[in-house]
Amino acid sequence: MNGYPARAVVDLAAIRGNVASLVEHAPTAQVMAVVKADAYGHGLVPSACAAVEGGATWLGVAQVPEALALRAAGVTAPRVLTWLYAPGAPLREAVEADVDVSVAAPWALDEVVAAARAAGRTARVHLEVDTGLGRNGLTPAQLDDLLPTALRADAEGAAELVGLWSHLAFADEPAHPTVHAQAAVFASAVRKVESAGARLEVRHLANSAATLTAPDLHWDLVRPGIAVYGLSPVPQLGGPDAYGLVPAMTVEAELATVKPVPAGHGVSYAHQYVTPRSTVLGVVPLGYADGIPRHVSGTQDVPGAPVLVGGRRTAIAGRVCMDQVVLDLGPAAADVAGDRVELFGTGADGGPTAQDWADVAGTISYEIVTRIGARVPRVHVDTAADAAALERDEVGQHA
Known part of the structure; x- marks a missing residue:
């Protein structure tokens, strides 16, 4: 708005540099820059482009429209994952736009498969497992029940099972016992899914805090969010400078x-x-x-x-x-x-x-x-x- 007497100045060089630092913190994994919520208020498309320039090979968003906005803006090179939606979400459009879709409930797999068939192309699916956060995601028992259906959809070419992931409850307290308890549940889920025949491309668990403090949890892909924008997820352990970050x-x-x-x-x-x-x-x-x-x-x-x-x-x-x-x-x-x-x-x-x-x-x-x-x-x-x-x-x- 012209003439507005205030502004939020966002330094894209800081975002680029922060992602480059995060790449160094996770040398054995790919980096997904999480750009949900308008890139944490920093501006979705400019921030996403800066993150990719900094070395991110994935982008993560919560809502499907955010993923579609990235594709519509010409952000086509990185993989994009979306993970939070209710029944009736525009999943066909997501599949057509080559957006990876998370499945966190049995009904969601049905809708993703239907969307893929309507689009005439294979959906790329990540199963989200609730390993103890008690928020979104399949419980281990639900995973047992859903896995055969997911593998059939994979075999039929409707939904390729490319990822398995979870989210930590206490990553900002690295010594908290739940961190490695959840990691053990996640490792068990990975073994179960891979033993059943899934050929997973990425397994991912680490958010910003775990990316910076728990290298044993990096798996194939890390998902930093707030650290991309130069803020410390563990301020009680160190500010941005301690991790090579600059507020953007x-x-x-x-x-x-x-x-x-x-x-x-x-x-x-x-x-x-x-x-x-x-x-x-x-x-x-x-x-x-x-x-x-x-x-x-x-x-x-x-x-x-x-x-x-x-x-x-x-x-x-x-x-x-x-x-x-x-x-x-x-x-x-x-x-x-x-x-x-x-x-x-x-x-x-x-x-x-x-x-x-x-x-x-x-x-x-x-x-x-x-x-x-x-x-x-x-x-x-x-x-x-x-x-x-x-x-x-x-x-x-x-x-």
Whole structure:
């Protein structure tokens, strides 16, 4: 939206570099970059293309329409897997677009096979096994019941059984006993499926956390999500730097209004923040309608989420509103309307990060970046390409 006074700047060079680092972390496996949820809020197609340039040979999405959007945009080289849908999903279109489809329930296999027959081509199927997460996926007993049907569909050419996969409940706590308990259940499922005659192309279990901390769980393919975008899935063990990652998103805005107020002045709804001295307030035109959590509101005793203004840190003062937040800029502030405010970014400039915001909100960095609203424009930049172009210009000037 032209003229919107805020933006989420996404550095595609960071995404490329993050995937390259993940490839190094998993040298024995292929890398699937998970780009579900509009690439965790970073922009589906540009992020997917950057991930492929960084070395991803697979892309993963939750919803079928996300997979179809990638194909429609011309993202045809990598394999794409989709894994979450309800009855009646556009599976025929997915099969026709050469999208791999996960099967997590008996009815899903029936619909995938029907879609393949309607499309006149073989569906590529991954069976998802619930090894202990208790979410989507076939229980081991359901796998026993469904496997003969899946193998018949494979033999008939309707559905090629190319993958088996699962998802971990406690990967962000690598020492948790469930991690290797689930791994044992998964290994048993792999043996069962392969002993029954399936010729699996990929077996995959590791998400971002397991990709970085559990090389014994890499199997044939790893599925990093949040790490692709430069955020640590295990912040208690190490930040992005510890894993060769760089946050790709910086959310910034312009101050809308700046004004002096006396001591004792209430700020925002319910006056849960009252100015302790004469000071200057600044309004940032972003609020919970843009994905700013109300949980990062500031009170008299507890500062809200940190922000960077004019090279110095301050914090949200008072409640987050639908379209705006207020900052206490300090009594000596010389900021003016239109000055840049960085809500979160890489941290390299001394500013806050998405993890800093997550800590204030009592959540995870995944939620902070994915909830940035659709009305906030995504501006895709490529700092590596810009740097290369600048270097070429400088060489040309001195030639």
